[in-house]
Ligand SMILES: *[C@@H]1O[C@H](CO)[C@@H](O)[C@H](O)[C@H]1NC(C)=O
């Protein structure tokens with residue numbers, strides 16, 4: 001090798017490396033300052049309240065989608081629409097590789113908001129009780145930050161506004177649409193009412209469980225409640241089914257392999273003195289590994305049908321995977337975990353970046369992780385004035401709007417630094433000295 005070239009390359013590497021890494025830390029802090037500026041913060045609050053007042057459930061996010069596209073138009077950001085019915089996929093940067101994704105879910109829940117405030121949901125029976133109004137706003141915030149710093153973008157950031165996270169598996173539809181084929185990695189976040197504002201939480205490997213839903217109809221023979229011998233009682237049969245289902249986790253699963261079976265729905269009968277014809281039950285099951293998950297699925301069906309038979313009833317079991325697809329477990333890539341720790345440390349301060357244990361909750365973000373390395377994390381928003389905040393999915397849930405700049409800065413910083421650190425091999429940023 002030409003010795004001069006070698007010396008020159010070493011010089012370039014040593015000159016550039018510290019500059020780039022210092023630069024990246026500063027960028028990340030600047031992003032947070034930018035997002036906290038009045039003009040940017042107030043703009044985000046306005047968008048969030050507009051979406052909050054008009055919540056839309058999975059695959060019906062038409063107005064939300066429109067708000068997103070209007071803001072992207074104003075920012076001069078090119079996008080694809082529709083993706084998976086209401087989804088929007090925006091592009092910022094060079095249009096060249098590498099491509100890195102940032103994802104926000106758009107849908108609300110079918111529940112009545114109980115918080116009395118100026119921007120309460122205007123749609124009876126629908127509410128943003130899971131913070132997705134905030135997630136959309138943070139991604140628009142990230143878009144604004146990125147647009148203000150396009151000179152830093154060494155590649156393309158793909159903004160994924162996704163419908164139907166709450167059971168509808170919108171992420172799977174976005175993946176199936178083929179819109180994300182060039183992506184090398186994707187980041188997603190969730191607000192957390194129980195964790196302090198300004199802190200971020202996650203872990204490498206398994207973070208959230210795989211999740212499925214089941215529904216069963218247990219059919220007997222209705223009749224007079226005082227003459228049970230002429231009926232076949234589906235209430236008693238279904239009650240025994242519920243009890244037997246509890247044995248799947250307590251008796252059949254490895255105690256060290258966390259699993260959940262919950263019967264959350266039990267509908268049957270309408271009068272004090274009538275044995276009904278049938279009872280409908282339904283619930284969810286969770287596990288971290290695919291094997292445990294499929295084992296639960298099989299045993300839930302066997303137990304319901306078998307236990308119904310014991311009581312002379314018939315049962316049909318459905319997993320309704322069309323409407324509610326099984327979610328895989330959310331498993332964070334280890335390389336992205338290290339990236340997250342570094343960037344979150346720069347944005348929030350290292351003392352505000354925490355490891356967390358896995359949860360049995362589920363996220364359809366896992367569908368992205370099935371096709372590319374992905375990273376999901378939680379961002380704290382516990383309001384100092386409110387010591388005991390309502391949980392996600394509570395009708396009293398409140399989003400602390402102070403979290404918006406943190407999410408916007410985190411997402412944009414993760415993307416910008418990911419692109420800088422994932423340039424084509426052989427550029428001076430590479431750690432790989434063999435290439436010299
Ligand atoms: C970035 O934002 C600042 C302050 O909000 C503004 O003055 C500046 O013109 C923006 N720059 C770009 C390139 O958008």
Ligand SMILES: *[C@@H]1O[C@H](CO)[C@@H](O)[C@H](O)[C@H]1NC(C)=O
Pocket residue numbers: 219220221232312313314
């Ligand atoms: C269960 O199904 C069998 C076979 O179709 C039928 O003969 C029987 O009457 C059913 N029992 C009840 C309780 O519906």
